[in-house]
Amino acid sequence: MKSMPSEYILPIEKKTTEKLWPNGWWRLMEMRIGIIPLPVYLLLLALITGFISTGKVPSDISVSIALLAVGGFSCAELGKRLPVMRNIGAAAIFATFIPSYLAFKHLLPGMVLKNVVDFTKSTNFLYLFIASIIVGSILSMDRTVLIKGFIKIFVPLAAGSVAAAVVGTAVGTLLGLGAYHTFFYIVVPIMAGGVGEGAIPLSIGYSGILHQAQGDVFAQVLPPVMLGSLTAIMLAGVLNFVGKKYPHLTGEGRLQPGEHDEMHPAEEEGPGNTDIGHIAAAGITAISLYMFGLMCCKLFDFPAPVAMLFIAVILKLSRAVSPQLQQGSFVVYKFFSTAVTYPLLFAIGVSMTPWDKLVSAFNVLNLITIVSTVATLMATGFMVGRRLNLYPIETAILNACHSGQGGTGDVAILTAANRMQMMPFAQIATRIGGAITVTLTLIAMAQLK
Template sequence: MSSVVEPAIRWFKQERVIPLQLLLLLAAAVAALSARGAINPNLPTMIGVLAVGGFTCAEIGGIIPWIKRAGGPALTAAFLPSYAVSRHWLPDNIVDCVTKFTSSTQFIYLFITAIVVGSILRMPRRQLIAGMLKIFVPLIGASILALIVAALGGMAIHVPPSEALFMVAIPIMAGGVGEGVLPLSTGYAQLRHMNAGILIGQLLPVVLFGNLVSIVFAGALNSLGRRFPHLTGNGILEPEPADAAQPAALPPDPSHHDTLDLHAIIIVIFVCILLYMIGQICQSLTSFPGPVATLILTVLLKLTGVLPPHIDNAAGAVGRFFSTAVTYPLLFAVAVALTSWSAIVTALRPANLLIVILVVTTLVVSGFFLGRAMGLYPIEAALINACHSGSGGTGAVAILTASDRMELMSFAQIATRVGGVITVASAFFAARWFGIW
């Protein structure tokens, strides 16, 4: 009996982002509003609904042992709500309001901007420069290997190499839905003289399943890092060089990060918004992807040292807040509003399954060894490559959450955004040059 009671007591008493008692009260309030038909897509109500849904799914993923080891909380928050919608387990008024709120606010962009700005500004400049230069070797090398493996694997199961490459491998590495599936389907439709909507239905399930496999790998890499600590920097990409002597300046005050500098945090929030808006202006003027422009601008801010150190520290605090408090609610919202369970099921065609698993495995494993050869922590390098096979920004959030390394978001954005742009452009060039269609 004690074998059941003691773990239950430990689970009840464990520390949570939202204490269990408060989460239950929020759930009761959501249930009461839903029963009265009074759920509205306003900000306070949706914060409560998404918090209940996201953290409840995370709890479920953290309880089941075999799911927990595969990044369970992120896995369940990213996919269980989609299944619940398909089974009509969630009230229609909640689904409608969550869908309307998620689609109208697009708050994922605020989340990603805060994470990217926070992770870059709090990073030492030397580490930022070296990391961004070095990650392209495992990223590009692994991508080439993944394409070769996909073609060979396709031929082994009687799938034409062009089908395995252009309809499976390339969509996985194209950077998600908005930056990958949509431009690919539009370009393919022009080349093949067919409806782009049909192609979206073929490409989207592949990307979703690739993201699922990447999340499972992320959980496995996290477990590997706990077992072999020398393989991971726990969110730090590159070991500090042995000759990096202590700086002449006074060492940082250990309590500094725990001090709430409200004015600095306010400044950081508006810096994030400004950087995002400038990125959108760049996109409207040049068609250059806005998130990539925001990333580049943030890197330039860090490299030029325009912002004082206390603002950099506050940016780190803002990033940690979003990664801790917003991740699971965001995954829940995206799963309810944007992830079709029928599309996920469609991706389970055996041939697609095998090729997707081969592509993601090649990206992660070769990223591990190529990253190690470049002097990076191999687990972090493998995780960045896993993000390259995720479904864009949302996929990167789920993958890094499953691995408990949200600090890598800035590098993950390079893998998804820059890597995705290169992949899409290369796909169109190759399709035209070799006359695939």
């Protein structure tokens, strides 16, 4: 048999080489853990392990970002692969509560734990995230329905709060917890607006009225806050699943029929049609509005995120922001919702979610009372929203944010529901709804003393 001429062999070898490199490598790079290409993910794991073995993990921002990305997307990936739980927000739950457990059990290396906690508390990048999400979603929202939506959400929020207070207190009383204890120490903390804006001022007020140690009171009101938030995350995930089965019940993040983003479809694909300068300008605009909120907080004791939200609404309604800057804001919003959510939840789990406090609420009577309170809050929002010609699933999710763990709970709930664009409304439900709840509750307790 004659051998094949060399000119016929070389192209075959060349074709084989091209198939393995770079095409095969490119396919490997497109396999991702969250947003991290698989080879990069493995490299980061190896580098983190190497730093730990040397006895010192660098504290600079680049290393902190890598730790949060690897931890957050690893936990989220586990949740996304569970057959049933992935449809009800398992990614957000895992990204928050697995690191909380690992930190409590000292299963995270001490150097990693210190790096994450120090970075989270010193940078407070939760509010950078919230600022970017709020400004981006507000500036890309339909102007004609924006103000109507802000007015309308107070109706299902108020109705849900009243119904949840009645039902939750009744359930706890029937279970033998006592009406007074159930209302003031279980039901109200759930709807108080989280830890910093809810449980802490609530415990300070209780301790002053009842002449008890603030730390002891705080230890009682914190577990319902955390377990209520966990319940809201899971139920929000369930509602996201229901919305896929019954699309007429949901606007997929839009609050009312007829609402639409002002970005054109081509512009929603990403930064390809948006100048990088506009994106950078949008980022500094979001930071500027957050600083405006901080100043309002110092001068008027008004929550910074809410002040920032209101000024963003004013800028949108007055057409003070150019279309190009609106497009840049939309890209900033998409970037933070895609790339930062799960690393942020990992940071929250490690540094702001004490596992022991969460577990202490896990007794049957408390659990039934808390679940019935949150479920009533959301169910009332669903029904009232439908009567007001709002999408019922969206209004139920907003009511869920009223029972969340403050800004951190809003992030987790909206992530589980896949509706991060509702952050502005969620902040209203959490901050203003929580402030009203705390104020009225302290007045009531003072009268009942």
